[in-house]
Each structure stands twice: as structure tokens, then as C-alpha cells.
Amino acid sequence: xxxxxxxxxxxxxxxxxxxxxxxxxxxxxxxxxxxxxxxxxxxxxxxxxxxxxxxxxxxxxxxxxxxxxxxxxxxxxxxxxxxxxxxxxxxxxxxxxxxxxxxxxxxxxxxxxxxxxxxxxxxxxxxxxxxxxxxxxxxxxxxxxxxxxxxxxxxxxxxxxxxxxxxxxxxxxxxxxxxxxxxxxxxxxxxxxxxxxxxxxxxxxxxxxxxxxxxxxxxxxxxxxxxxxxxxxxxxxxxxxxxxxxxxxxxxxxxxxxxxxxxxxxxxxxxxxxxxxxxxxxxxxxxxxxxxxxxxxxxxxxxxxxxxxxxxxxxxxxxxxxxxxxxxxxxxxxxxxxxxxxxxxxxxxxxxxxxxxxxxxxxxxxxxxxxxxxxxxxxxxxxxxxxxxxxxxxxxxxxxxxxxxxxxxxxxxxxxxxxxxxxxxxxxxxxxxxxxxxxxxxxxx
Numbered sequence: 395x396x397x398x399x400x401x402x403x404x405x406x407x408x409x410x411x412x413x414x415x416x417x418x419x420x421x422x423x424x425x426x427x428x429x430x431x432x433x434x435x436x437x438x439x440x441x442x443x444x445x446x447x448x449x450x451x452x453x454x455x456x457x458x459x460x461x462x463x464x465x466x467x468x469x470x471x472x473x474x475x476x477x478x479x480x481x482x483x484x485x486x487x488x489x490x491x492x493x494x495x496x497x498x499x500x501x502x503x504x505x506x507x508x509x510x511x512x513x514x515x516x517x518x519x520x521x522x523x524x525x526x527x528x529x530x531x532x533x534x535x536x537x538x539x540x541x542x543x544x545x546x547x548x549x550x551x552x553x554x555x556x557x558x559x560x561x562x563x564x565x566x567x568x569x570x571x572x573x574x575x576x577x578x579x580x581x582x583x584x585x586x587x588x589x590x591x592x593x594x595x596x597x598x599x600x601x602x603x604x605x606x607x608x609x610x611x612x613x614x615x616x617x618x619x620x621x622x623x624x625x626x627x628x629x630x631x632x633x634x635x636x637x638x639x640x641x642x643x644x645x646x647x648x649x650x651x652x653x654x655x656x657x658x659x660x661x662x663x664x665x666x667x668x669x670x671x672x673x674x675x676x677x678x679x680x681x682x683x684x685x686x687x688x689x690x691x692x693x694x695x696x697x698x699x700x701x702x703x704x705x706x707x708x709x710x711x712x713x714x715x716x717x718x719x720x721x722x723x724x725x726x727x728x729x730x731x732x733x734x735x736x737x738x739x740x741x742x743x744x745x746x747x748x749x750x751x752x753x754x755x756x757x758x759x760x761x762x763x764x765x766x767x768x769x770x771x772x773x774x775x776x777x778x779x780x781x782x783x784x785x786x787x788x789x790x791x792x793x794x795x796x797x798x799x800x801x802x803x804x805x806x807x808x809x810x811x812x813x814x815x816x817x818x819x820x821x822x823x824x825x826x827x828x829x830x831x832x833x834x835x836x837x838x839x
Contacts, residue, residue, distance in 0.1 A: 396483075397475065397477050397479050399475060399479075399494065399558060401410070403478060403481075403482055404454075404478070406485065407450075407451045407454050407455065407478060408451075409451075410447050410451035410453065410481070411448070411451040411454070411455040413448045414448075414838070415445065415448050415449050415452065415538065415629075416445055416833070416838075417517055417836040417837075417838045418517065418633065418836055419517035419518070419833050419835050419836070420699060420700070420701075420808055420830065420832040420833075420834075421517075421699070421832045421833050422517060422653060423611070423636055423652070423653065424545065424652045424657060424699060424832075426438065426657055427636065427640045427652040427653050427655075428652055428805045430640045430641075431567065432510055432567035432571050432572045432575060433499070433567050433571070435499060435575045435637075435640060435641055436567070436571045436574065436575055436690055437499065438637060438640070439574070439575060439578040439579075439598040440452075441489065441491070442578075442582075442633060442637055443484055443578070444636075445571060445633070446484055446630065446633065447481050447484050447485050447548070447721070449475050449626060449629065449630050450478075450480055450563065450630070451625060452485070452626065453474075453477045453623065453627075454474055454477045454481065455477050456622070456623065456625075457470055457473060457474035457477065458474060458617065458637075460467035461615060462583070462601065462603075462607070462615075463606070463607070464599070464600075464603050464616065465713035467599040467600075467602040467603050467606075468599070468602065469596065469598040469599035469602055470594050470596065470602075470603075472599075473557070473592055473595050473596055473599065476588050476589055476592070477589075479588070479667060480589070482587060483581055483584070483585065484581065484585070487577070487578065487581055488654065489574070490570045490573075490574045492573065495566065499565070500762075506687065506781050516638060516833075517833060517834065517836075518831075518833045518834055518835065519834065519835065520806070520808075520809045520834040520835050520836070520837050521809050521829065522805070522809050522810060522811045522829075522834075522837070523806060523837040534608065542683070544637065557620065558592070558799055560805050568643045575641055578641075579637065579638050579641035579642070580638075581589035582637055582638055583635045583638055585634065586631065586634050586635065586638070588715070589630075589631070591626070591631070593627075593796065593800070596620070599794065600612060600616070600620075600767065600768055601768070604768070610704070611744040611763075612766060612767065612768060616736075617766055617767065619801065620767045620799075621799070624763040624799075624800055624803055625803045625806070625837055626808065626838075628787035628803060628804060628807050628829070629807065629836050629837075629838070630763075632701070632807075632836075633655075635653070635654045636653040636654055636655070639651075639653035639654045640652075640653045650818070654701055654702075654703060655699065655701055656699070656700065656701070656823045657698040657737050658697040658698075658699075658796075659697055659698055659699065659701075659702050659705065660693040660694075660696070660697045661692060661697065661705070661738050661745060662690070662693070662694050662696065662738070662757065662766055663700075664705050664706055664709060665690055665692060665700055665709055665736055665738065666690060666708065668706055668709035668710045668713055669688045669690060669709075669713060669736065671688075671710055672685075672688075672710055672713035672714045672717055673688065673717065675713070675714060676717040676718065676721065679718075680721050680726050681726075682721070682726065684734070685721075685731075686717050686720045686721065686733070686734060687730075687731070687733045688713065688717075688730035688734045688736060689733050689735050689736070690736045691735065691736065691737045691738065692737070692738035692787060693738070693740065695744060696740050697829070698745055698830045698832075699830075700808070700828065701808075704804045704807070704808075705828070707804060708799065708801040708804050708805060708826055709747070709826070710750050711797035711800075711801045712797075712798070712801060712812075712824045713734070713736070713749060714797065715797060715798065715824075716734050716749055716751035716753055716822070716824070717749055717753075717776065718749075718753070719753025719754060719821075719822065720732065720734060720751055720752060720753040722753070722754075723753050723754035726812060728743060732751075732752035732821075734750065734751040734752070734753075735749070735750045736748070736749050736750075737749075737750070741760045741830075742830075743829065743830060744827045744828060744829060744830060745827075745828045745829050745830055746825060746826065746828070747825075747826040748823055748824070748825050748826075749823070749824045749826070750821065750822075750823045751821045752817075752820060752821040753816045753821050753822060754819065754820070754821065755816040755818040755819055755820050755821050755822050756814075756816040756818065756822060757816075757818050758816070758818065761814065761816060764798055765798060765799050765802065766799065767795060767796060767799055768794070768795045770795075782788060787806060798812070798814075805826060805827065805828065806837060807836060807837065808828070808829055808832070808834065809829035809831070809834030810826070810827045810828040810829045811825075811827045812824065812825070812826050812827070813825045813827070
């Protein structure tokens with residue numbers, strides 16, 4: 395049976411979209427998930443069952459209100475309905491009714507070393523985001539607990555929703571809590587799969603709009619919308635992926651992992667792997683016997699707290715761009731291509747990765763275009779079959795101009811950045827800054 399959205403649901407979504415989202419830092423996620431008990435996971439699910447609907451509601455509203463006829467494109471409507479359906483599933487998931495003594499227990503702060511350890515460490519301002527750049531709701535909403543009353547009220551101010559330190563007193567938890575935890579994780583799993591092809595489907599919607607409006611480029615407003623939309627998607631997927639991984643006990647064999655976060659992410663290993671993958675894709679795409687060589691300069695011991703999946707994605711995308719530029723500038727039949735260099739440096743605040751290629755560079759007038767979505771230097775934008783790219787991480791050699799802007803969002807999400815400096819006629823240097831301090835808050839939409 396196909397899903398239909400109702401007036402009532404859209405009203406509830408509108409109500410939820412008036413509440414600001416609550417940001418979580420990498421360090422808070424790690425402190426929270428170190429030894430998750432049934433009680434801790436239940437508390438996390440309570441946080442998410444309030445937080446995710448708010449974030450999903452913001453996206454539904456924004457897709458609904460897009461300017462210039464973009465909201466009428468069939469693919470945009472499809473994505474809006476996915477978000478609305480996921481919102482409905484989360485809000486309608488029945489919560490277990492708990493006796494009051496159990497509620498008390500869940501609200502008690504965890505005890506560490508005999509002292510009450512209150513909350514997880516505070517998140518700090520994300521250095522890569524201008525204050526207010528991603529504010530989802532105007533300030534006066536911060537204390538609005540008196541919404542339209544048409545739906546379940548969300549507790550007044552944001553201070554009531556917080557990613558808590560572990561609720562574990564070592565006691566037993568009743569079986570209905572772990573049953574709910576599994577059901578909640580299953581729901582999240584289903585939602586995550588539903589949204590797998592959001593990036594390509596929104597891209598499809600932009601193409602539909604460009605054809606209908608006969609536009610070559612997208613304007614600043616749509617660019618800003620896509621930045622907000624994809625940044626928010628990274629956050630939603632991060633929270634969902636983290637929760638699923640914590641619920642799934644089997645993944646706890648590696649002591650360095652807390653959910654999908656690795657507390658000792660080894661930069662050299664990931665870079666090596668990204669280099670091999672990018673060279674393989676390059677050989678495959680151009681029918682080369684041997685792709686351009688890549689030299690890696692990196693202390694083998696550099697490691698820090700990060701999400702390895704994000705770092706792999708950024709490295710693979712930037713390397714692929716470099717190799718493509720090298721092959722296209724020097725011609726596919728060149729005997730030996732100039733070497734692309736990857737240099738990793740470790741500072742107190744940042745780990746910086748520089749990727750230097752001799753791929754002819756980019757004219758200065760084209761640099762701003764590199765950061766716009768749907769801009770690609772490839773003559774033919776591949777047609778977007780929404781199923782072709784189910785996962786975010788398997789991409790063709792040259793996609794549809796999403797590699798760099800989305801990689802920059804991944805970097806900024808945890809307080810890093812991605813910068814590009816080009817020497818036209820010679821090559822390009824890409825600087826990937828990764829914030830080591832892990833305390834910066836998510837940039838909230």
C-alpha cells in the first residue's frame with residue numbers, strides 16, 4: 395500500500411518545525427556511548443525520538459516552501475514525502491509505559507568514581523560555521539512550549555532535551571526496555587534505508603527544475619538551500635547511524651570504536667585505502683593500465699577521534715578529482731604521469747591533508763563554481779538514475795558535480811574545512827582541515 399500524507403500530519407509537522415534542534419558534539423557522542431546499557435540506550439532513544447522529528451520537520455517545511463517552483467518538481471515532492479513518512483513513523487512509535495520508580499532511575503545522573511557525573515562535556519562553537527548561518531528557528535521559539543496544542547507538546551525549552559551521560563547504576567533493566575530499544579533501532583534502520591538515495595533524488599529534482607526553467611546555473615538561494623539540506627542530512631544520518639551501531643552489540647569487538655566513531659582513526663591507513671580506490675576507479679574509467687601515481691607523506695602514528703566513513707569519503711572524492719585532472723591534462727596515452735602528492739600534517743588543533751596535483755589547475759573565474767552543486771567540468775552530466783547511487787560512498791569517476799561541495803560539508807560538520815588553491819596552467823592544491831578537538835557542536839539547520 396502506498397503511503398499518503400494527511401492534512402493532520404502536515405499540521406503536526408508544522409508545529410514541530412517551530413522548535414530548534416539540539417546539537418551534539420563528537421566528544422559527547424563518544425562519552426555517551428562508551429558502555430551503553432539498556433538504560434542508556436533507552437535514554438538515547440528518548441532523546442532521538444524527540445530530536446529527529448524536529449529535524450525531519452524542518453526539512454519537510456523547507457522542501458514545502460522552496461521558491462521559484464522548485465517545490466513543485468516531482469523528485470522534490472518524493473523526497474519531502476520520505477521525510478514526512480519518517481517523521482510519522484517516529485512520532486507514532488508507541489513508547490512503553492514505565493512505572494514511576496523506573497522513570498526516576500532513568501533520570502538519575504550516572505555515578506562515576508562515587509560522584510554524580512552530571513552531563514557530558516559541553517559542546518563549543520563550531521569554528522567552521524558563521525554564527526547563525528544554520529539557525530533553524532528564530533530565537534523567540536526557544537521557550538515556546540505553548541504551540542498550537544494540536545499535537546504532542548514538546549517540552550518547553552531546549553534545555554530539557556539533551557544527550558545525557560550514561561544512565562547506568564549497574565542494576566537490572568526490565569525486558570520491555572530492551573524490546574523497545576530493538577524496535578526503535580529497527581525503525582531507524584528502515585528510515586535510514588528509505589533515505590539512501592536522497593542526494594541523487596534531490597539532484598534529479600534540480601535537473602527537472604533547470605530543464606523546466608531553462609536555467610544553466612542554480613542561483614545563490616538554491617545553493618544555500620542545498621548546503622543547509624545536505625548538512626542537515628549528514629547530521630540526521632550521523633545520529634541514526636550512531637544509535638543503530640550502539641544498539642547492535644555485535645559491533646563492539648573493536649575497543650577503538652564507539653558506534654561509528656573511531657577514537658583512534660588512523661589517517662595513514664585511510665589515505666592509503668582512498669588512494670588505491672581512486673586509482674582503481676581511474677584505471678577503470680579511462681581504460682588505463684596504470685593510473686597516475688600518488689605519493690603519501692604521513693607519519694604512520696597520526697590518529698584522532700573521527701568518523702572513518704566521512705574521512706574516506708572526502709579523501710576519495712578529492713583524489714578522484716585530482717587523478718581525473720591529471721589524466722585529462724596530460725592525455726590518456728602518456729607513458730608516465732606526474733605524481734600527485736598527499737601530505738598529512740599534525741597540529742594541536744587540526745590535522746591537515748594537502749592533495750597537490752599537476753592537473754593543469756582551474757581558471758580563477760571558475761573557482762567559485764567548483765563549490766556549486768551540479769557544476770561539473772565533465773562535458774556530459776551522467777543521467778541520474780535514482781537507484782544507481784544508493785550509497786553515498788560509491789561514485790562514478792566524474793559524478794554530477796557533488797563531490798567537492800558535499801565533501802566540504804562533511805569537513806565542516808565536525809569543525810573542519812576544505813579549501814582549494816589553484817595555479818592555472820600547472821595544478822591544484824586541496825587543503826582538508828580536520829578539527830582534532832572533537833568538542834565543536836554540529837552546525838544546526
